[in-house]
Amino acid sequence: MPENPLHLLLHPRSIAVAGAGNNPAKMGTLQALSLLKDGWQGKFYPIHPKEKTVLGHKAYASPLDLPEVPDLAMLVVPTSQVAPLLEDFARIGTKRAIVVSAGFRETGEEGRKLEERLREIAKTYGIRFLGPNCIGILNTAISLNVTISELEKRPGRLGMASQSGTYVTQTLSYLRERGIRFSKAVSCGNEADIDITDVLEYLGEDEQTKAIILYIEGIRDGRRFIETAQRITPRKPVLAQYVGGSVAGARAGLSHTGALAGPDFLYDGIFRQAGIIRCRSIEELYSHGWVHATQPPLRGNRLAVVTNSGGPGTAISHNADQGGMTVPRFSDALQAGIRPLIMPHAASANPVDLTFHLDMRVLVTTIPQLIMESGEVDGLVLHGAMNSGLMKMFHSHVSELMGNIPLETFLEQAAIDMSDAVTLPRKYNLPLIVSSFFGREDNSTSLYMDHEVPVFDSPEKAAWGMVTLLRHKEIRERKPIVKPVLPAENPEAARIIRTALAAGQKALDERQAKQVLAAYGVPVTREEIATTEDEAVKNARRIGFPVAVKSCAWEIMHKSGKGLIALNIRTEAALRTAFQAIREVAGQEIPILVQQMISGSREFVAGMTRFPGFGPCVLFGLGGVFTEALKDTSFRSAPLSRTEAEEMLFDIRAKELLGEFRDLPAVDCTALAGILQAVGAIALIHSDIAEIDLNPLIIAGSKPIVADALIVF
């Protein structure tokens, strides 16, 4: 495997910056100042057309004048100057660059050409670059910061790759306020060369990074993304936000980084396939990422809730329950340990609700410790730790009563020892999440944050912060994904497709489609074409009544509701009537398909569509008339391993139908998964196929059988 390009990019010993000057209102200057002020120890070379010194450093008019070849070049210059400068750096042997400048693909055709030129330079000289239209990188381990914002000094454990620069700059003070710290963060911009998958791969290997978060507006190479993530996610949590999946989101993204967005439901499936936990907001992305980066893994789903107030306790319990956790009633022994510590009317069963209680140590240390020691839970959410924040609120009211006690003295007297409280997760190897309505103005909040115990500003968020750990437990416990071996091209299937294409068909007719499917092992209805009534009767006898009778021609892609289909034909007479009726609608020459009638009350749909960036994607869902009305479907990118195919079955809301259901046996999910694998394989083997639609896929007893099929070129 070639070295990941991020390695050198994130560890340069020397950086040349084009676009830095002495005007502090310029972006390039601000970025260079971050380099110089935040503690990075490497060499800085400003490139400037006129200035002799920039920010106190000797400036050079051109890369060609530099005294050494810098490891990294940074370009913050007008769009037109980017390509020539990049080429100059490439020529002298610089191997990495960050192109901050915008005005490329995101602006239209002309910009696209300019961007293409940058790629050519990169290929020609072997220089790898980030951007254009990005904000750069952070590597807190070596205090490297090329963004415009000031860096938090303490290194963190959370790695980020972002298709928006804002999320590694404008948010730095937001993150500091919440105690969240990056290990490394990379703004990917337009991804003309290095892309978000490169960053993901790098962070997957990076030891400083305990959890990875991704902000995504569109993925270019879907397969590589999925496979890279699959290698990482069983051992290191990866979380992602995707916002390109609506008309408005897609347009905004296109003008932002020129990203080509796919529909929201596709990314839902892709993330599940990749083992990535999807987040619905940037807040969730950061805060849940930070939970994964700092807390021990969750080993079960039993949650303890400790609170000094009923409302938050109820809200935490309710939300944790909705996320799949239980809040088990504590054993009598554990409750007996807790009860002497709380007031008589307070609750000890779990949630433990101390109610109004001024001795904070009981809330933050004594009780949590008892609970963690008990072995009765797998994690704890705590609400109500508060000290100086609350005391500041009290002070103006009580100071007179307390002899005009100064605020400082008051706070000192009320201060509590948090040293045991903040180390509980490490001591017991159990995750702890804190909910508090007090921010950094409260010393208990600050102390938790500074000791890497995540604090959420509402109880519901704290509950979901714990639940996200449960999601990674499920991902850790996934069945292994064994890369599937595609079957060889089936000559009979190839012949059918070739013939149809040669005849100018835009789709296969139902019979042809079923033959192609059958060639790859997909169970289909027994059926035969009839061109006369008598032949139809003969076919029906061979197949066995009842039968279905359908017009069969590739031009008629959707037959239902047009009088082109007759189901449940039980007698010869009825068959003759149906035959004539269909011919009356569809013409006297139309071939008639006589088909085994499958009965089963569970109908599904399987299919395939190609999406830019992801190639053929397989669909599974609730079938029959409900496909459209309920849109209860799941997607995966092909090819599908056995595990991936089985998982996508259970992604639908109606998954209960797959098990024993009322008087019906469980569905043969091995067979069903096999069909999904075959659909993906067929699409990969036969690239002329644009779409596959198997609907309904009827469950007869426990066995899935394709009752209707459409294959479109």
Added chain:
Amino acid sequence: MPENPLHLLLHPRSIAVAGAGNNPAKMGTLQALSLLKDGWQGKFYPIHPKEKTVLGHKAYASPLDLPEVPDLAMLVVPTSQVAPLLEDFARIGTKRAIVVSAGFRETGEEGRKLEERLREIAKTYGIRFLGPNCIGILNTAISLNVTISELEKRPGRLGMASQSGTYVTQTLSYLRERGIRFSKAVSCGNEADIDITDVLEYLGEDEQTKAIILYIEGIRDGRRFIETAQRITPRKPVLAQYVGGSVAGARAGLSHTGALAGPDFLYDGIFRQAGIIRCRSIEELYSHGWVHATQPPLRGNRLAVVTNSGGPGTAISHNADQGGMTVPRFSDALQAGIRPLIMPHAASANPVDLTFHLDMRVLVTTIPQLIMESGEVDGLVLHGAMNSGLMKMFHSHVSELMGNIPLETFLEQAAIDMSDAVTLPRKYNLPLIVSSFFGREDNSTSLYMDHEVPVFDSPEKAAWGMVTLLRHKEIRERKPIVKPVLPAENPEAARIIRTALAAGQKALDERQAKQVLAAYGVPVTREEIATTEDEAVKNARRIGFPVAVKSCAWEIMHKSGKGLIALNIRTEAALRTAFQAIREVAGQEIPILVQQMISGSREFVAGMTRFPGFGPCVLFGLGGVFTEALKDTSFRSAPLSRTEAEEMLFDIRAKELLGEFRDLPAVDCTALAGILQAVGAIALIHSDIAEIDLNPLIIAGSKPIVADALIVF
């Protein structure tokens, strides 16, 4: 209508507090200090068994010693002292009380009895009280604060009723930090007397209150709650959070305020029926409530997005789209106005993305003004206003370059005029929501907050903050709810039920159930009971083939999958076979129901269940085998008006099935709504009925017909 008890409670001229002393670590003292320190102008009378003065005021040993009858009594004393004290206050003529003390119903049977005693006292003397187990009230208009926390001095426009005391005390500094201010807030506690519906009703009439938020763990009198809310919600937004609907949530709530919780799906329906906007977290409740309290109503769904960063702009657009808004492309004229203000590569179409741009006035004033003037949108979400917060981040980097400029000078030089920016919503009567990663440390955030422009700390939240206004537009535009007139009791139906009960039946058989339904106008299948094969054949001829044949006995409540039912019988021979087959399973004496066979591919379910607090509730949903697997249902409390019945049809995810669908005509929703109304009426008229289950309710053509029915006592 009697005067709402909250009026006097929230406007007392004098308050006596039992439980206040001179120890600042006691809750009663802290509460009394709030009364004294936060600006309320009334008279304060401490009741104390020993102290002569409390907090500088003459103390009285008993209510009987007071020099005047206080308007309000507050009790913060041990549980056992509450009843005697309340009775003393009641005796001297005090008409309102707040019982803060806990230890009542929430602790079990003994507490329940103590609470019952308080109710008796209230009834006997006509004293109305809040609590027990509550934290009290806030009325910012008169600076009245009886909670333990310091009051925000400026009155607000948001009214709150909470079944958790924390949400009107522990959160006060949280709210101040976010610029959210109450008009009035009431902690309801156990609701032994005054309940959350009383508070809702009061806030509905209160002119200072522009929007109402409710934190709910369980509603006791569902009908009164719904009808009260329905009177308010078309003109004043009401938002609610409910957290009792899970096993864990219910247990937590029970030990918290003794609330009896109903399932989550029930409250979903109740809130929709009441016109209440449901919130999923306390953060959403506060922040969305504040949006409604401060912003002009949304008149359409067209949103403008203005940003200085692509990521947030994309996230806002995506989330607004998901919430039902559009982000329309601006007209050429409007874009032509915007383009000269932004950089060449920046986007003007909507979102307007300025990218890195140091002139904040363009972002916060000039462009928003152009857009609001254009008439092309109904609201605007702005991201990226930042001034001192950002500058503080820059200062340490740039100060040396700027001649060691002091922070204050630097901030002064960078300060921007926000005076026009903050008045935009009022000037154009269009809602404005701000997204910023900077909190109060940034002066632009603070200025927005202080001028009642809501600021959210992430772009997604800002988008949803705008979307919540769209929800109230829909509620304003609901069809009027005309209180339904219940039909008179049908004598035939009453006779059938009476007879069945007399015979010891625990349910009606299918035939009886259908007769009861038909008596109230519900369309059911034609059908007749047969006791012999020949009679069955005669019946089938009269009804017309095909028919369904079923065993018919009340003991067999669920027939499917047991050989007790045969569908689609088309011939006499098949009928005889089926008749025998069923009798073989169910016994030779079983009556056989011969029934018109309804065919239709759309199947629904209608039903009725009784829930504590809400009485009979009507269910509608997707029917047939999918009822269980998809749980796609909606609920309403009976009786149902025409509007309510129609609305609940379209609450299901599969609502598309109700319109024209594939080759099927639109469902006759008037008829379908009529069935739901009838189901509710039957339950109210015949109180012996515990449950009704009409499944499937088949749509034949466009007409709904009940194909199977179960009525359980």
